[in-house]
Amino acid sequence: xxxxxxxxPTFGGSGVLATELGKALAQKGHMVHFITYQQPVRLxxxxxxxxxxxxxxxxxPLFDYxxxxxxxxxxxxxxxxxxxxxxxxxxxxxxxxxxxxxxxxILKKEGKQIPVITTLHGTDITLxxxxxxxxxxxxxxxxxxxxxxxxxxxLRDETFSHFAIEKxxxxxxxxxxxxxxxxxxxDAFKKVIAPNGERVLLHASxxxxxxxxxxxxxxFAAVRAEVPSKLLFVGDGPERSTAExxxxxxxxxDEVRFVGKQEQMEDILAIADLFLLTSExxxxxxxxxxxxxxxxxxxxxxxxxxGEINVEGVTGxxxxxxxxxxxxxxxxSIIKDDTILNGFKERAANHAKSFDISRVVPVxxxxxxxxx
Ligand code: GMT
Numbered sequence: 001x002x003x004x005x006x007x008x009p010t011f012g013g014s015g016v017l018a019t020e021l022g023k024a025l026a027q028k029g030h031m032v033h034f035i036t037y038q039q040p041v042r043l044x045x046x047x048x049x050x051x052x053x054x055x056x057x058x059x060x061p062l063f064d065y066x067x068x069x070x071x072x073x074x075x076x077x078x079x080x081x082x083x084x085x086x087x088x089x090x091x092x093x094x095x096x097x098x099x100x101x102x103x104x105x106i107l108k109k110e111g112k113q114i115p116v117i118t119t120l121h122g123t124d125i126t127l128x129x130x131x132x133x134x135x136x137x138x139x140x141x142x143x144x145x146x147x148x149x150x151x152x153x154x155l156r157d158e159t160f161s162h163f164a165i166e167k168x169x170x171x172x173x174x175x176x177x178x179x180x181x182x183x184x185x186x187d188a189f190k191k192v193i194a195p196n197g198e199r200v201l202l203h204a205s206x207x208x209x210x211x212x213x214x215x216x217x218x219x220f221a222a223v224r225a226e227v228p229s230k231l232l233f234v235g236d237g238p239e240r241s242t243a244e245x246x247x248x249x250x251x252x253x254d255e256v257r258f259v260g261k262q263e264q265m266e267d268i269l270a271i272a273d274l275f276l277l278t279s280e281x282x283x284x285x286x287x288x289x290x291x292x293x294x295x296x297x298x299x300x301x302x303x304x305x306x307g308e309i310n311v312e313g314v315t316g317x318x319x320x321x322x323x324x325x326x327x328x329x330x331x332x333s334i335i336k337d338d339t340i341l342n343g344f345k346e347r348a349a350n351h352a353k354s355f356d357i358s359r360v361v362p363v364x365x366x367x368x369x370x371x372x
Contacts, residue, residue, distance in 0.1 A: 001368055002031045002083060004076065006100065007091040009040040011235065011261055012206060013286035014121035017151070017174050018091040019043050024177075024361045026050045033079055037068070041263060053079045069095040069102075076103035080114050087115040087371055089364075090145075093124040094134055097141035104144075115371035118145035120169070122283030125150075125159050126304075127210070139163045146371055152305030155283040170367070173308070174284050175360035178353055181293035183270040190271040193257065199229040199335045202272040202296065204265065204287045205279075207237025212301075214239070214246050215278035215324055219299070221250040222328040227336050231256040234268060269294035273335055273345075280321050282306050292316075293352035297344035299331045309355070315348040 003025060007018030019042040022032040026049045033051045034040060043052065057071045076088065076099060088103070090096035100116040107114050120142070123129075129138040142148055142159075148169045150156040156169045194200050201220055205211040213233070220231040233243065233256065240258065247253040262268060269275075275291035277300040282288075284305045288298045292309070298316035300306045301323075310316050317330035334344050 004088040009038040073099040073102040115146040151284045154305035176293040177357045185270040199273040204234035207239040212278040213243040217246045292348040295345040295349035
């Protein structure tokens with residue numbers, strides 16, 4: 001098949017998932033064309049049947065806001081025509097689904113039918129999409145998609161409850177390449193982070209308000225008082241300095257490392273003992289799934305779809321949003337004892353296998369085949 005994939009090129013889960021999907025499809029022999037404004041961060045290897053088309057957004061003194069959506073729709077039209085694409089799979093509704101609708105209408109006039117599949121990822125529905133400024137366009141363009149998928153049951157339900165959706169939404173869970181995350185720790189790296197064999201706690205996100213990174217710091221400070229440990233923060237974003245300030249205030253700054261955005265998550269996860277995800281909402285929590293694939297148990301909130309991947313008492317624990325004391329107590333209960341920790345690690349890695357790339361990519365292929 002000749003497949004167009006439209007996504008955000010950033011470290012966010014939707015871009016990561018879309019890129020990994022494209023790479024997996026290419027490995028299976030499909031021709032995959034990425035259309036976005038920057039090289040996707042996970043598109044870091046050469047494959048002969050992967051193509052990257054950069055959306056150029058010309059500026060003009062009149063434009064206070066250069067019209068990305070128009071440029072994207074035009075690029076979609078060009079790429080679809082020049083490469084005779086069979087379908088377009090857009091990840092994240094805004095503005096990808098509406099740009100795809102526009103491209104589809106343009107091509108229809110020229111006699112070419114292009115099926116559009118929209119995958120909803122989370123904030124496109126629960127946060128940004130619901131905003132009155134966007135909602136009518138989001139609702140319309142989702143309804144005009146030939147197929148709609150959501151990454152969890154929770155997101156599917158949220159979509160139905162907030163938008164007048166007239167079509168079925170299929171749930172296709174996010175996936176992880178388990179083999180990629182089954183890494184041995186790099187000893188030298190572990191020694192730098194935890195020189196005295198401390199436990200390593202980890203959080204990775206875009207540091208937006210919704211992630212409640214200050215809760216991570218509070219949990220760590222309380223855990224550290226009981227069990228010698230270090231905290232690694234991966235990623236960057238608006239709340240990073242809040243987390244840094246709080247770490248100083250709580251007297252744990254020297255035990256915390258902010259390593260910024262990182263591509264080699266598998267090497268970082270390999271030295272971690274516990275993943276903390278304190279979000280107010282996660283449609284799925286791909287970062288937690290990647291942690292589990294690397295054999296790292298997860299302490300998370302029970303918000304959104306997190307309960308669909310993190311299994312209470314098996315792969316980690318879940319607590320209400322903001323319930324620092326429960327999350328702290330559960331974290332300590334996991335890491336205080338080697339045998340208990342190893343049990344959680346093994347079960348987390350095993351559970352992640354049910355989300356392995358080899359199971360999920362064929363589901364997308366079957367979906368595509370329905371439209372050919
Ligand atoms: O978490 C973010 O803020 C980034 C966002 C994105 O669109 O890249 O992540 C969303 O999509 C991921 C992949 O499907 C999910 O794993 C995340 O849970 C979801 N984030 C939210 O719902 C807040």
